[in-house]
Amino acid sequence: MADSYRYRCGECGHRTAWGSESRGAEAIGAHYGRSHPHVVPGGVVEFRKGSSCGGGCLIALVTLALLLIVVSRH
Numbered sequence: 001m002a003d004s005y006r007y008r009c010g011e012c013g014h015r016t017a018w019g020s021e022s023r024g025a026e027a028i029g030a031h032y033g034r035s036h037p038h039v040v041p042g043g044v045v046e047f048r049k050g051s052s053c054g055g056g057c058l059i060a061l062v063t064l065a066l067l068l069i070v071v072s073r074h
Contacts (some may be wrong), residue, residue, distance in 0.1 A: 003048070006045050010043035019050060 007028035012035065016027040024045070042058040043055045 006046045006048070007048060008044045009035075016047075021045075022035060 003018045003020070005019050005021045005024045007024040008014070009028065009031055011032075014028075014031050014035070015026045016031070019027070028043060029041055032039060
């Protein structure tokens with residue numbers, strides 16, 4: 001999921017390309033340095049749909065919860 005992050009400038013709406021979290025942070029920092037040099041970087045981080053842990057994590061969490069319930073009853 002290396003291309004799951006995009007940063008949007010809080011001042012002008014500029015968006016970075018989809019990429020890794022660190023690459024996006026560097027790109028938005030460079031944008032602020034060029035376009036808004038006296039403003040603290042801000043804005044929004046967007047996550048690409050489907051970039052979350054998905055069904056695999058949900059199955060693992062449900063299994064863990066059921067296991068904890070079974071263990072606590074014994």
